[in-house]
Amino acid sequence: xxxxxxxxxxxxxxxxxxxxxxxxxxxxxxxxxxxxxxxxxxxxxxxxxxxxxxxxxxxxxxxxxxxxxxxxxxxxxxxxxxxxxxxxxxxxxxxxxxxxxxxxxxxxxxxxxxxxxxxxxxxxxxxxxxxxxxxxxxxxxxxxxxxxxxxxxxxxxxxxxxxxxxxxxxxxxxxxxxxxxxxxxxxxxxxxxxxxxxxxxxxxxxxxx
Ligand SMILES: Cc1cc2nc3c(=O)[nH]c(=O)nc-3n(C[C@H](O)[C@H](O)[C@H](O)COP(=O)(O)O)c2cc1C
Numbered sequence: 001x002x003x004x005x006x007x008x009x010x011x012x013x014x015x016x017x018x019x020x021x022x023x024x025x026x027x028x029x030x031x032x033x034x035x036x037x038x039x040x041x042x043x044x045x046x047x048x049x050x051x052x053x054x055x056x057x058x059x060x061x062x063x064x065x066x067x068x069x070x071x072x073x074x075x076x077x078x079x080x081x082x083x084x085x086x087x088x089x090x091x092x093x094x095x096x097x098x099x100x101x102x103x104x105x106x107x108x109x110x111x112x113x114x115x116x117x118x119x120x121x122x123x124x125x126x127x128x129x130x131x132x133x134x135x136x137x138x139x140x141x142x143x144x145x146x147x148x149x150x151x152x153x154x155x156x157x158x159x160x161x162x163x164x165x166x167x168x169x170x171x172x173x174x175x176x177x178x179x180x181x182x183x184x185x186x187x188x189x190x191x192x193x194x195x196x197x198x199x200x201x202x203x204x205x206x207x208x209x
Contacts (some may be wrong), residue, residue: 018150027087027111030052031116032055032057033056033114034057034115034116034146035058035060035061036058038119038125040188041117045146047116047201052115053199054115057103059129059132061128064160066115097133098127099131101128109202114138114170115145116145118145118151120151133168134167139168139170142170143171143173144176145172145175147177148178150180150181153177173207174203176200179196
């Protein structure tokens with residue numbers, strides 16, 4: 001009887017410590033989650049995920065039709081013309097800001113460090129990433145935010161992006177941006193884009209330590 005009690009006690013203790021260890025070690029992984037329509041953000045995020053040995057999740061936008069994207073791409077491939085007031089008066093299709101995303105559910109519980117990648121759309125984070133940030137609680141997670149855009153993202157926009165991340169409960173460890181065109185307004189080739197992304201790796205590693 002005493003032996004049985006001891007046995008039950010030791011098994012209970014083992015289960016308890018295992019549960020504690022799981023809880024402690026369970027959210028130590030790193031995730032790179034991104035939305036990308038034309039592949040720029042994807043290219044950068046894949047590189048970062050590989051470097052960090054992180055899981056990688058691509059978020060898809062289920063509502064924003066290719067009309068909007070085609071309009072932007074056709075009308076203004078390499079310039080910020082779309083941002084000018086006269087262009088805004090034209091036939092610009094409106095993005096669906098309150099979009100739906102897939103996968104339908106992401107388990108963030110095992111991640112303590114997250115890199116979020118988003119293109120800039122109409123001056124803001126892509127609707128799919130906005131949706132992600134409003135849908136999930138990322139309390140106390142360390143987030144590195146990365147945007148890609150044709151323009152250089154100025155301070156007020158940077159602040160708005162970081163605020164959107166903070167509103168999910170996460171801590172913004174750092175914000176980085178990659179401009180996907182060069183000074184001659186030519187789109188960066190894949191190798192050039194990878195070069196820009198590679199330059200960010202030491203800093204990302206350091207802030208997510
Ligand atoms: C609908 C739409 C809106 C965009 N709006 C902006 C913008 O406001 N400012 C900017 O610098 N780039 C803008 N871009 C360009 C993208 O941010 C840029 O090409 C980005 O790197 C694309 O990322 P992706 O290849 O991962 O989709 C826009 C692109 C699209 C399709």
